[in-house]
Amino acid sequence: MNSLPIIDISPLYGDEPDAWQGVAEQIDRACRQWGFFYIKGHPISPARIAEVLGNAQRFFALPVEEKLKIDITQTRHHRGYGAVATEQLDPTKPSDLKETFDMGLHLPADHPEVLAEKPLRGPNRHPDLSGWQALMEQHYRDMQALAQTLLRAMTLALGIERDFFDTRFNEPVSVLRLIHYPPRDTASCAEQQGAGAHTDYGCITLLYQDAAGGLQVRNVNGQWIDAPPIDGTFVVNLGDMMARWSNDRYLSTPHRVISPLGVDRYSMPFFAEPHPDTLIQCLPGCQEDAHPPKYPTTTCAEFLLSRFADTYAYRREPQAV
Numbered sequence: 001m002n003s004l005p006i007i008d009i010s011p012l013y014g015d016e017p018d019a020w021q022g023v024a025e026q027i028d029r030a031c032r033q034w035g036f037f038y039i040k041g042h043p044i045s046p047a048r049i050a051e052v053l054g055n056a057q058r059f060f061a062l063p064v065e066e067k068l069k070i071d072i073t074q075t076r077h078h079r080g081y082g083a084v085a086t087e088q089l090d091p092t093k094p095s096d097l098k099e100t101f102d103m104g105l106h107l108p109a110d111h112p113e114v115l116a117e118k119p120l121r122g123p124n125r126h127p128d129l130s131g132w133q134a135l136m137e138q139h140y141r142d143m144q145a146l147a148q149t150l151l152r153a154m155t156l157a158l159g160i161e162r163d164f165f166d167t168r169f170n171e172p173v174s175v176l177r178l179i180h181y182p183p184r185d186t187a188s189c190a191e192q193q194g195a196g197a198h199t200d201y202g203c204i205t206l207l208y209q210d211a212a213g214g215l216q217v218r219n220v221n222g223q224w225i226d227a228p229p230i231d232g233t234f235v236v237n238l239g240d241m242m243a244r245w246s247n248d249r250y251l252s253t254p255h256r257v258i259s260p261l262g263v264d265r266y267s268m269p270f271f272a273e274p275h276p277d278t279l280i281q282c283l284p285g286c287q288e289d290a291h292p293p294k295y296p297t298t299t300c301a302e303f304l305l306s307r308f309a310d311t312y313a314y315r316r317e318p319q320a321v
């Protein structure tokens with residue numbers, strides 16, 4: 001239990017339908033044992049990753065006043081810039097030493113859910129940087145498509161309809177996030193982590209990390225294992241919604257980031273989360289007599305909002321939604 005599995009998902013993009021079963025079995029095993037794995041053979045090109053990473057570096061290099069023009073704490077729908085220490089993922093540690101940019105599915109001001117002021121729904125808030133918006137919106141769509149391909153493979157192992165997730169990911173609340181971890185300095189912040197230990201909230205997370213390293217995953221024996229950067233891969237992990245959906249057959253595993261000393265680190269997680277009204281309740285194949293449903297039914301939006309309130313101090317204040 002010392003290194004995460006690496007799964008080649010290229011058969012999901014070939015023309016051999018029987019090859020899906022083999023990939024689904026590997027994913028199933030990794031989800032039960034680890035809740036974490038790497039994927040290679042995916043369709044996101046190295047050139048695209050380099051372009052989006054370039055955007056992250058350009059954006060985070062802006063003066064903080066410029067970045068705060070799209071301050072996430074001033075939105076009801078969770079889009080824009082989160083300054084250092086906005087989040088505290090581990091309540092036993094100081095706030096996280098990282099800054100973030102979050103975007104979601106862009107819904108215009110006249111969309112019925114935006115007019116109804118539904119939480120988490122609304123327009124994206126992009127910085128005013130040349131070429132930024134078109135690239136980021138395209139990357140969001142491509143990451144969503146990749147997540148849905150993995151979810152479709154999982155339906156084979158979970159014994160549910162092939163389109164189970166596709167129908168629930170119509171107008172999703174998925175989030176594409178850019179993260180900058182400033183260098184850690186041993187003297188002043190030995191205790192402060194880039195990202196404190198946490199489990200993800202959503203369904204499935206696809207993470208690009210640059211070459212700096214620092215991501216750690218807790219294995220079933222409670223040991224922290226490095227998840228080092230591997231060229232051309234994404235780290236994939238399951239979040240709490242998938243653990244609830246699968247009645248804990250699939251693990252939502254704690255992880256953290258120890259920022260490297262003296263170097264900046266950039267990462268880009270894509271958090272795949274379904275339509276806000278989706279019911280998160282035990283899947284039919286996961287509730288045998290020996291395993292009655294462990295969790296009460298909730299909705300995607302209700303669950304996410306409760307987890308945001310745990311992580312962000314500003315979301316606990318009465319004036320915020």
Ligand SMILES: O=C(O)CCC(=O)C(=O)O
Pocket residue numbers: 179195200207209215255256257267268269
């Ligand atoms: O930056 C990373 O490597 C991981 C970030 C993470 O776990 C998160 O944002 O949920």
Ligand SMILES: [Fe+2]
Pocket residue numbers: 198199200255
């Ligand atoms: Fe995470």
